[in-house]
Amino acid sequence: MAFDGTTVAAVTKELTEQLSGGRIAKIAQPETDELLFTIKTPQGQKRLYISASASLPLIYLTNVNKPSPMNAPNFCMLLRKHIGNGRITRITQPGLERIIQIQIEHLDDLGDLCQKTLVVEIMGKHSNIIFCDADGRIIDSIKHISAQMSSVREVLPGRPYFIPDTMGKKNPLTVDADTFIFTLKEKPCPLGKAIYTSFTGISPVIAEDICFLAGMDSGITPKEYEDDLLFHLYRQFSYYIEDVKAGNFHPVIYTDGETPKEFSALLLSHFDTFTKQEYDSISEVLHIYYATKNTLTRIRQKSADLRHVVQTALERARKKYDLQKKQLKDTENREKYKVYGELINTYGYNLAPGTKELTALNYYTGKEITIPLDPVKTPQENSQKYFARYNKQKRTFEALSKLLTETGDDIHYLESISNALDIARSEADLAQIKEELIESGYVRRKYTKKKVKLKNKPMHYISSDGYHIYVGKNNLQNDELTFSFANGGDWWFHAKGAPGSHVIVKTNGDELPDRTFEEAGRLAAYYSKSRGSDKVEIDYVEKKHVKKPNGARPGFVVYYTNYSLMIDSDISNIKAVQD
Template sequence: MNLDGLTMSVLARELNESLQSGQIQKLYQVDKHSLLFKVRSANQDVNLMITVGANPAVYICNPLQDLPKEPSSLCMFLRKHIEGSRITSVEQINGDRILCIHIDKLEMDGSITSTSIYIELMGKYSNCIFVQNDTILESIIHVSPMMNRERSVGPKIAYELPPNSNRVSLLDFSEEEISNLLKTFGSGTVINTIRSVFNGFGKALLDYVLNQSNLDGSEELTTLSDTSFQGLYKSLYNLKEKLLVAHQLLMYENTRGKKIFMPFPIEIDYTLIKTYPSISNAIEESIVATGSIHTADKELERIISNAIKKEELRHKKIKDELDDTQKMETYKLYGDLLMINGHLQVQYQTSIEVQNLLSESAETISIPLKPTLTIVENGQWYYKLYTKLKNRIISGQYQLDQSTIKLEYYRTILYSLSLATTRESLEEIRHECMDVGIIKKSKKPLSYKLGKSNYIHLEIPEGDLYIGRNNQQNEYLTHRFAKPNDLWFHTQDIQGSHLILRTNNDADDMLISQVAKYAAYFSKARHTSKVPVDYTYIKNIKKPPKSPLGFVIFNTHQTMIVEPEKPPMYEE
């Protein structure tokens, strides 16, 4: 979400009200371009997110479920200098898309160290820079002279604001001062004048001012009548007054379907689509929708997806090699025919035509040759190809079967990630990935013990329903927790959860059908219809030796085609 400088003034005031006097208790580097500050302010925990990646933004966000377990070098450096500091104020610089968070830290010797965090939200030039005594302490992105000739950004370099010294903030001036600025520095059209004098004007707010002053913007400023000129600076002052009391963000849509965002209500030909109680809410919704911040769970999803792609390539390669074995009998025939005709001289020939004496029709066959070999050596070469393909059938089919199981298993891990809503569930999946080698094992131990009861437990009138969120929970429920006469449910050939139905009496067809609908809901086919669900007694379930977590086989079962349905007692 791209906000102009004037709308960011509302955001700056919003952040200042929430963060002022708060203490920075913890700092995390969520991804390469994003930092999360945990701030304790007014007896409340506030999460401040700063990201300068694909969608640069600063906003107050909801708590993140999964944060990096091991801090980066930048994170450790900033923790040393930033953690424990108190936020004195949050301000906007010159009405531009630059926010500055001022913080003070009480050192061990009783002195106070002041740091300014400059958040420059300027598209691809965005950055977050930590400054002490006008010198850069560190920054998320380092900018060398080769990257930008106007300004370098890096440790121990004097901090300079981005080059934009000619413009000022509309919010700093009275009505009379705004009029004088337009008269003194105005030149060219009305639009060019406003943009050359004041910072922070996006198209939406500029159109609003022009609409309020009954101008289209193409008029020369010097040719405006006194009435039109008065209407212009009064409209600008009126905009300033509205911005000073604005506290929300409104989404409008015009007749062509184009959306605009305004920090206050407008009365022009636009339809109000949505009202956000704060600008942070709007930014967070946009960031989450676009997946701009790669949190630890998003990174885990990326790693698993890459492992699936890698295994799919391996699977295809094995299959292609097995398809080549169809030529096996042809190579044997070529070898036999070349040996029968071993008396012929074929050196330096690329092919030979011989009569197929091993066929009843005795048709003529053209056999490709290696020019440097004799006819007998060519026959031996075809025999070697035949033997190689014959051996490949045995080992290749085994590898293909194992690759199919592995691919399906990786897909179940990826599906289980979509069900993970707690830190414990995500940690279970991460450890499962470590065990199978998808990600490198962490040397850092967990600060808590993973429980075995993180599965979903739903009480129904007829008994109890147990649902696994991931492969480890599926394994535990099916092979250790369930009793022989419990019913087991799972979607047929579709990634999903294991469901265990435990009842006091025998389950009737209506109950089985209802639980099958729940099984379809807790699967990758949740948003489809007519999902096949297998069910059988636990006593019929077997686990092959050395098979992956959650993998089962059964010798008898029944299948039911159902529509997915969310359990009414389940809350996500």
Template sequence: MFKSYFILNRLANEFNQKLTGFYVTRAFSFEKEKLALLLNKGDEELSLELSVNPQLPYITLKRKVSIPRKNLVDFFSSFLPAKLESIGISERDRIIKFLFDKASIYFTIRGKNTNVFLIPFDGEIESFKKSSEEVKKDFKNEVSKTSFISGFNNIEIKDTIVDATQLRKEYPFIGKEIINEAKLCGEEISDKITTGTLTKVIESVRSEKPVVFIDEDSNEINLGVESSKIFSFTKKEIFPNVISALDYFLIKKYSLAGVSNKKKIIEKHLERELQKTTNKLNDVNLKIQRGSKEEEYNRIANILLVNIDKLHKGSDKIELTNIYNTNEIIIIMLDPKHAPKQNVEMYFEKAKNERLSLVKATQLEEETKKRLSALQKTKEKLIKAETTDDYYSIMKELKINDDVKKKPDNDIKNKFRHYLVEKKYHVFVGKDSKTNDLLTLKFAKQNDYWFHARSVSGSHVILRNENPKEGVPKNILKLVASIAAYHSKAKTAGMVPVSYTQKKYVVKKKGMEPGKVALLKEEVLIVEPEINKKCEYITD
């Protein structure tokens, strides 16, 4: 219910009472789909976080104001600082309006089109998440005709009994959670709802204390009010206002999402390890049941030894009388490359290996049984696990790396120069020996193209090959080769030979200095060192 119109209505009212008169001094983003507004009033500093994630849209108030040093992008700076005069909500939609002395900021929840817009009193509309000019124009026209309220929206429905389907068509902002709550409250059997029951549910959202419902069995978390009946739960937390309830809800939701994610990682790993260990134990058991051929190979070796004078190099088999059963003629396979003595030794060696193999198989059986038992005990621990610490402990026990610690591509990408060739092909350039190694050995993919000016110092250059099956046109290769020549010691030369190959043919041998690599194969282009006008420099 955290996305419910009436919860948002109440949230907007609380923000209006608490934040009116504050100045917004900065709007910035350092995390995908999240916009932060810095608020200041005298000595008091706060911040609002607006999430435009379609699955988790929200506005939350934070007391701690922290500005990151990296990956920070400012928004709406030409209209800031601005004084916040009021906060309201649309009468019939999930649009929250922040009215300033110079402009208005609108937070709108609309599925994949959830966004934040700034509409100045005099100027062009701006959006936080990229939107087309047509979308922005339509939104500006829409809100110019929309009424916004600062109090609670006590809607009036004329009919005494209403059909739920028709209700959602006429009043889409009411939402299915409110309708489902009304059905439960009125104990309705059909799809009909009495207006009195619906009004009672809406009134409860307006007046009752907010509650966060937690279902620890399913890892589900929901936000409602004290009388809410539609949520299953194992425990609940009651709050004095929506601001604090929403803050707790989000902390708990992210925590449960992390727990759920870790649980899935562990379950997948455990399932794989249990299957692998079970298969291994089955293979070892079959080997033990099959027994050892030590005695058989020793007998063959002795038969050959007795008849060594009949053996000749170059023979691949021989028929001999079985000295252990004189009535039997047996065929013994030989290695034609071996001398007679070597063939005898070969079978004695096989007998020895069979004996050792059986001993190892018996030891491996014991080790595999222990491993299987340990995995089954870990599976029992997983069933009983509840907290994040429990899951971390199991991950450590199973030696599972926490994927959260892996550095995303975007963080590494910021360490290189970045060009866009013909508005399609991404090119990355190392800045020094260290970033050259990082670019080639960590960032580049196997089918990317690698470039470097021949016989001179220079940057490693990577052309991202997004579609290996499609191939890269020769003119693009030449444009990228020119970039590589430009970012080298030969940038002032007339024409420069540039080596290029796919990244999979670039290797770094042990002991090589930073930035040094070896090529398993290469081709050469002779180009002029330049940054062609078709190559756009990107500032990430």
């Protein structure tokens, strides 16, 4: 979700409610493109975080403090000089632009009351924090933009501040129906794109939602619609804008399982298939969404080397498996050669020298068959040739059958590690997976041969009926969970025929309710390669019936009697416990 004009409007409303009248107690610049204000208000102390990062520009209220450098940067010192102990008088958003203007009054060196404005532009790679005087002239900015860097606007001390209009977009807060319809019809692109490229502050997700609520296909060009349908679209657009004007915001995060999918300041109807979590504060939404996203991104980056190792090994194993299957198929006719040899011994005693074939009754089937012969060989030599071919293919079949099973086990094992990497949520998870790869011989241990002892807890949930459910994060943890942690009477769950986590439900000697069985099944489905499927088959059995064969790889178990259930992989309503 883009940090669009709607989100900025929600942030502006929240900042106005929380910070108006507050005094700036501290100003810090933790990073080159970040500011952190500590503001004293009648409701208590607040912290305002502002980032002009090109990759992740943000502005929201936070409880998190960040360490500052020993020597404050020049921009930070300038702000401290001018607006330290200043009072926030007004916070506004021009139109539906991605801009927040914070007006501050303070006393100058002579004791006179002065006005300053801190302009926060949340515009992707063009984001900036600009400090202006009462006349709208730039005093300084966190990023200097010269004429060589931008032909649209210079952002330098002494230059006048203005909002650049590079896209020619119209203000959605004031547009009327005729202008709305005319503007869209001028666009040759699909309807959804026409909306967000024509009006300021509207993101692609919001444009898609407006089309969805109007019951119109966002992929069709506006010219293909009649004016009455476009007027109907305008009415839906107006309802949306009225909510923005009135400040009727509903901060929300949509998740796909545990992965945040989108956030929004208003509800998104076309995202109803995802799990919805509403919040009272847009700042809380931004903090949770980006913190979770950053964690997942960081873990994804840190696991790249391990993923490469696993993927390379998987590709080799799959190629080997396909080759072995092809070679095994070539041995399917081995029994035929054995029969040929036997029939030549039985009927070939009266063959004339130089005979090229033998037609004889196959006493196994009762039908006549024709056997090719080498005319330069005797019947006995032909028979020995076929027996030799049979024995060779028999040995090949036996060897390949064993190798095929081993290669299949390798593939299944590597897929289970791939699944463990998919569900890893911390560096400790990755360290345990790396240790498993070292023990399995896929990664070489560096510097020492001593086994690394890692402390890492399984995932912990509580069912709706109050039973504790534990989910292994990787194969080593699956073994520990199943064979060290679980009791014989606890229930064990696993996705059938798919790599995945072992799931243990602690029964405490009770008979489990059906709802707990279903929730444990959902967890087993979600933490498997079948995650996202509407129906996943789950095997479940009392733990005492789960065995580990001697010499088996981590995570591999056998069981011979089990129950099964079909379940989806939606775990949004299962309570997670942070141990």
